Amino acid sequence: MEQERLLLTYEDLNREMETARRIQRSLLPQAPPHLLGVRISCRSVPAHFVGGDYYDFFRRDENTIDVVIADVSGHDLGAALIMVATRGMLRANAYRSGTARDALAVLNELLFDDLTSTELILSMFYAKYSIDNRLLSYANGGHEPPLLYRCGKEGCMFLDSDGMVLGVMQGASFEEKTIGLREGDLVLFYTDGITEVNGPTGELFGRDRLCRSVYRHRGAPPEGIIDGILSDLAEFAGGASFADDISLVVMKVD
Amino acid sequence: MKIEVTETHGVTLLMLANDRLDAHNSDLVKGRLRDVFESGAKDVVVDLSEVRFIDSSGLGAMVSGFKNAVSHHGRLVLSGLQTQPRSMFDLTRLTRVFDIYENAEAALGSFAGQ
Secondary structure (H helix, E strand, O other): OHHHHHHHHHHHHHHHHHHHHHHHHHHOOOOOOOEOOEEEEEEEEOOOOOOOEEEEEEEOOOOEEEEEEEEEOOOOHHHHHHHHHHHHHHHHHOOOOOOHHHHHHHHHHHHHHHHHHOOOOEEEEEEEEEOOOOEEEEEEEOOOOOEEEOOOOOOOEEOOOOOOOEOOOOOOOOOEEEEEOOOOOEEEEEOHHHHOOEOOOOOEOHHHHHHHHHHHOOOOOHHHHHHHHHHHHHHHHOOOOOOOOEEEEEEEEO | OEEEEEEEOOEEEEEEEOOEEOOOOHHHHHHHHHHHHHOOOOEEEEEOOOOOEEOHHHHHHHHHHHHHHHHOOOEEEEEOOOHHHHHHHHHOOHHHOOOEEOOHHHHHHOOOOO
């Protein structure tokens, strides 16, 4: 009898987690917005029922799009709930025009108490891209720096700017940088689930391998670049499943 | 994860005896730090010299400990960061809120004369 009750509880729990998983997945954009002048693809590869990865797009007008990617510490329901709260706050403020650094500063204040009480932190990279002048403005709150491949160049560079992970210090300010992009350039936004994939000998995939992977697949459309990176990751992992959620957004300038 | 807790001249030292501080053991570390501060400790050193890999959950545990220290009018410092943990603290700019020492002895010594 007791065993039956426990089994039932386990089944209930599993069902609820499955519902949570389904809802959280549905809160990520199913497809990025279509804009003339830039092609974007995104993918999320969950490692658990729920997690703290998040990305989103806010289309300001025909000419401007915001791209945001974030990671709440932890892979559990607590991280998932904070991710949902983060999404709500960003969306509620998305109608306001403001800089990338403002977006991070406001979010840091709004989330500070919640992140303190849940003992979590949040890394976030916020970018705004203007299609007509091909300018990308961005601010970083302690997130893995996105990778920029310059068309026709060897290697790649990383887009970092000064800013602390969110939920640590009230009143934190964030540096904003602007960079001009050119036709054929591509930017990869990602979460640390990629760089922290372990190879068979325990070494990490890391940013250098990620850079080489992007370079290898640079000629493909954004969706193909994501396929290529995931294929390189799977090969590096030697068939082992990924331990952490993986999220990727590829933006290619036309 | 094995966590060795010792006290020297009123300073509590937590030695994390594991090569990873990640989602699998960060809650344990958070809880242990909470217990330490709730039991009256003010000055705490977390020695990470055996930790070769830390992820965002591990960083979250350190931040949680840092906030616990502040709310108990205490101080939490770190020691012995290896290459990957150091790069994570650099990336997240947490190096600005934590005092980080070369080793546990130096960290313990930083409390002397306070």
